[in-house]
Amino acid sequence: xxxxxxxxxxxxxxxxxxxxxxxxxxxxxxxxxxxxxxxxxxxxxxxxxxxxxxxxxxxxxxxxxxxxxxxxxxxxxxxxxxxxxxxxxxxxxxxxxxxxxxxxxxxxxxxxxxxxxxxxxxxxxxxxxxxxxxxxxxxxxxxxxxxxxxxxxxxxxxxxxxxxx
Amino acid sequence: xxxxxxxxxxxxxxxxxxxxxxxxxxxxxxxxxxxxxxxxxxxxxxxxxxxxxxxxxxxxxxxxxxxxxxxxxxxxxxxxxxxxxxxxxxxxxxxxxxxxxxxxxxxxxxxxxxxxxxxxxxxxxxxxxxxxxxxxxxxxxxxxxxxxxxxxxxxxxxxxxxxxxxxxxxxxxxxxxxxxxxxxxxxxxxxxxxxxxxxxxxxxxxxxxxxxxxxxxxxxxxxxxxxxxxxxxxxxxxxxxxxxxxxxxxxxxxxxxxxxxxxxxxxxxxxxxxx
Numbered sequence: 001x002x003x004x005x006x007x008x009x010x011x012x013x014x015x016x017x018x019x020x021x022x023x024x025x026x027x028x029x030x031x032x033x034x035x036x037x038x039x040x041x042x043x044x045x046x047x048x049x050x051x052x053x054x055x056x057x058x059x060x061x062x063x064x065x066x067x068x069x070x071x072x073x074x075x076x077x078x079x080x081x082x083x084x085x086x087x088x089x090x091x092x093x094x095x096x097x098x099x100x101x102x103x104x105x106x107x108x109x110x111x112x113x114x115x116x117x118x119x120x121x122x123x124x125x126x127x128x129x130x131x132x133x134x135x136x137x138x139x140x141x142x143x144x145x146x147x148x149x150x151x152x153x154x155x156x157x158x159x160x161x162x163x164x165x
Numbered sequence: 166x167x168x169x170x171x172x173x174x175x176x177x178x179x180x181x182x183x184x185x186x187x188x189x190x191x192x193x194x195x196x197x198x199x200x201x202x203x204x205x206x207x208x209x210x211x212x213x214x215x216x217x218x219x220x221x222x223x224x225x226x227x228x229x230x231x232x233x234x235x236x237x238x239x240x241x242x243x244x245x246x247x248x249x250x251x252x253x254x255x256x257x258x259x260x261x262x263x264x265x266x267x268x269x270x271x272x273x274x275x276x277x278x279x280x281x282x283x284x285x286x287x288x289x290x291x292x293x294x295x296x297x298x299x300x301x302x303x304x305x306x307x308x309x310x311x312x313x314x315x316x317x318x319x320x321x322x323x324x325x326x327x328x329x330x331x332x333x334x335x336x337x338x339x340x341x342x343x344x345x346x347x348x349x350x351x352x353x354x355x356x357x358x359x360x361x362x363x364x365x366x367x368x369x370x371x372x373x374x375x376x377x378x379x380x381x382x383x384x385x386x387x388x389x390x391x392x393x394x395x396x397x398x399x400x401x402x403x404x405x406x407x408x409x410x411x412x413x414x415x416x417x418x419x420x421x422x423x424x425x426x427x428x429x430x431x432x433x434x435x436x437x438x439x440x
Binding site: 022026049050051052053054055057058061062065066070071073074075077078081082085088120 | 182183185186189190192193194195196197198199201204205207208211230
């Protein structure tokens with residue numbers, strides 16, 4: 001992986017972070033908004049494979065952990081590391097993913113990520129159930145829609161796939 | 166340095182990234198299992214050195230957006246308040262005019278017709294006005310026309326719904342006036358269509374600042390309608406008379422509405438006018 005790729009990925013992550021903290025708030029409907037960070041991790045993992053996916057997943061999760069309660073430190077990091085790695089593995093197995101497949105990966109990844117997070121935070125079952133229906137499902141749907149747009153727009157620029165950090 | 170970095174990167178990318186995954190997973194689990202004090206140290210050090218400065222830059226974007234939205238909202242509110250203030254001011258002015266009208270009405274005992282100025286003569290000098298009241302509303306020729314401030318003129322031509330008003334500055338209008346302080350009677354006219362001149366006897370001692378009102382002697386205008394103030398007093402062609410520059414109380418170019426007093430000329434004047 002060359003230096004420019006690092007810079008490029010860092011800028012893309014920064015863009016996702018900015019989108020999450022600005023546009024993400026503006027796009028909220030009844031408190032439900034898209035998760036640009038998850039879209040970023042899935043997109044990176046699909047394109048560059050599991051190593052890059054879990055690295056950026058860890059970084060993005062760690063950044064989110066900073067804003068979560070201190071007791072839950074590490075929960076986001078682990079969940080997103082797993083997300084990046086698993087999605088990266090999928091991409092390695094099925095070298096070509098079309099748009100619906102990417103959307104499906106994004107949706108499953110979103111659920112898996114949330115489930116790991118809920119598991120690690122040790123929340124009670126009732127709370128998790130409530131969060132699952134009130135946050136996970138609608139936000140997953142919203143994220144998939146926004147993610148589809150992102151994937152579609154970036155599809156034209158997608159070149160030859162390279163794996164590895 | 167770069168080689169060491171490259172070595173680590175290569176190590177992490179071996180075996181489909183499993184090493185990287187295990188490493189990051191372990192770091193995550195360590196953080197997860199760390200005591201709360203350590204967690205707080207990690208969070209505070211990262212927040213203080215990296216995230217807060219970055220967040221500050223990002224928050225300025227949101228601040229800018231909120232300022233733009235607030236600015237837009239304030240503009241709309243400002244426009245609405247301006248509109249309301251305008252209407253309130255208009256209403257207040259109308260109320261004042263109506264109060265004054267009630268006083269006028271009481272004072273002379275003639276019915277009053279309110280009229281709106283809808284036009285004026287097209288010449289360079291303003292000498293006549295068109296009002297939106299005519300015979301249909303009870304307006305007749307030679308009825309006095311006045312405003313809140315004072316005398317405006319008289320009706321000279323009447324149609325069904327419109328009338329023409331001859332202003333005081335019309336050179337064809339001569340008016341008998343009374344100086345309020347000295348009670349001396351003179352007459353007022355305009356020689357050039359712009360300024361008003363009044364002639365009074367020299368012995369009366371009229372001076373600048375005195376007030377002129379209608380004398381009621383002409384038979385058309387009732388007594389006591391304010392006409393104007395004396396601006397300056399000069400010598401007339403005859404020594405026994407003084408010529409005065411008079412500033413009318415009413416600025417004719419800014420008239421929007423006037424009142425027609427339904428007072429017909431006295432019978433003797435009417436006869437003279439008919440002849």
